[in-house]
Amino acid sequence: MTQSPSGPSGHPRPAGPGTGAPDTVTLDDVRDAARRLAGVAHRTPVLRSRTLDALAGTEAHLKCENFQRIGAFKFRGAYYALSRLAPEQLARGVVAYSSGNHAQAVALAARELGSHAVIVMPEDSPRSKTDATAGYGAEIVRYDRYTGDRAALAQQLAEDRGLALIPPYEHPHIIAGQGTAALELLEETGPLDVLLVPVGGGGLMAGSATAATALAPGIRMIGVEPEAGDDTRRSLAAGHPVTIPVPRTIADGQAVDTPGALTFAINRRLIDSVVLVSDDEIRAAMAFAFERLKIVTEPSGASALAALLTGRAGPLPPRTGVIISGGNIGLDRFLAVMAGAGG
Numbered sequence: 278m279t280q281s282p283s284g285p286s287g288h289p290r291p292a293g294p295g296t297g298a299p300d301t302v303t304l305d306d307v308r309d310a311a312r313r314l315a316g317v318a319h320r321t322p323v324l325r326s327r328t329l330d331a332l333a334g335t336e337a338h339l340k341c342e343n344f345q346r347i348g349a350f351k352f353r354g355a356y357y358a359l360s361r362l363a364p365e366q367l368a369r370g371v372v373a374y375s376s377g378n379h380a381q382a383v384a385l386a387a388r389e390l391g392s393h394a395v396i397v398m399p400e401d402s403p404r405s406k407t408d409a410t411a412g413y414g415a416e417i418v419r420y421d422r423y424t425g426d427r428a429a430l431a432q433q434l435a436e437d438r439g440l441a442l443i444p445p446y447e448h449p450h451i452i453a454g455q456g457t458a459a460l461e462l463l464e465e466t467g468p469l470d471v472l473l474v475p476v477g478g479g480g481l482m483a484g485s486a487t488a489a490t491a492l493a494p495g496i497r498m499i500g501v502e503p504e505a506g507d508d509t510r511r512s513l514a515a516g517h518p519v520t521i522p523v524p525r526t527i528a529d530g531q532a533v534d535t536p537g538a539l540t541f542a543i544n545r546r547l548i549d550s551v552v553l554v555s556d557d558e559i560r561a562a563m564a565f566a567f568e569r570l571k572i573v574t575e576p577s578g579a580s581a582l583a584a585l586l587t588g589r590a591g592p593l594p595p596r597t598g599v600i601i602s603g604g605n606i607g608l609d610r611f612l613a614v615m616a617g618a619g620g
Contacts (some may be wrong), residue, residue, distance in 0.1 A: 456484025
């Protein structure tokens with residue numbers, strides 16, 4: 278089994294499943310997640326645009342996870358993780374922490390599997406996301422994202438109530454589930470030369486890179502972060518996870534202050550680079566998606582598209598994949614973001 282090119286830190290990429298590394302997720306894991314998600318998660322469309330191709334100088338294939346259940350890729354990992362729990366644990370319930378999309382995903386997955394979810398959410402989460410989470414039947418516990426410790430609060434709830442903690446990205450089943458988005462993309466398009474993926478906690482990238490580098494060993498994996506939230510870029514440069522101040526950005530789904538240990542371990546091996554986009558560039562990408570592609574994206578969902586449109590990823594090879602990670606945004610906030618508010 279030959280190895281594919283090295284990532285930015287010089288560590289060799291695993292060529293495929295079965296590497297035996299204790300801190301990794303394999304293509305087999307992603308495929309198992311795909312089997313469990315079949316008929317439950319949506320197989321989201323891949324959008325093409327000649328206008329976009331001409332602007333970007335590449336044949337762009339957009340994996341539109343804004344059409345996924347709950348409006349974002351997060352349902353994939355949440356459902357797979359919950360589906361792996363023992364029946365007695367599902368009966369006791371689960372707890373998660375999230376700014377919105379993972380919250381909705383866990384809430385819906387719990388309902389689908391006959392469980393109950395408690396969700397720790399920031400006080401300033403977009404109303405559309407909190408309303409949807411409550412609508413799926415979850416109990417919501419609020420906290421201040423700038424002063425509170427969401428992970429500690431969720432851990433305490435887990436211990437006090439006997440709940441299973443379902444983190445937003447730092448879990449192998451979550452990562453494997455998220456990787457099914459890239460798996461589906463490559464099954465539809467065939468090998469791609471490069472894949473642009475939004476990076477928050479790193480779970481979508483870790484899962485996508487696991488699937489993509491196994492299926493297309495020469496592919497370049499490029500992560501995209503908001504300028505204010507470049508914790509993964511800094512961590513890759515340092516060679517270990519680093520913590521930054523809680524980011525203030527319109528891309529609330531990417532407002533993460535440090536990558537997870539597991540996601541970083543995978544991404545350090547598999548991704549080639551991380552590029553940054555500004556809030557204004559994200560706004561422009563959201564406007565382009567709305568006006569020219571006829572789709573609605575939330576700010577985090579448009580960050581990889583922003584990198585494509587601005588050329589931040591540099592000159593691109595002939596065939597490029599882009600993951601549009603979500604579209605959870607209410608009308609009021611969409612208009613406010615377009616007017617320059619937020620962040």
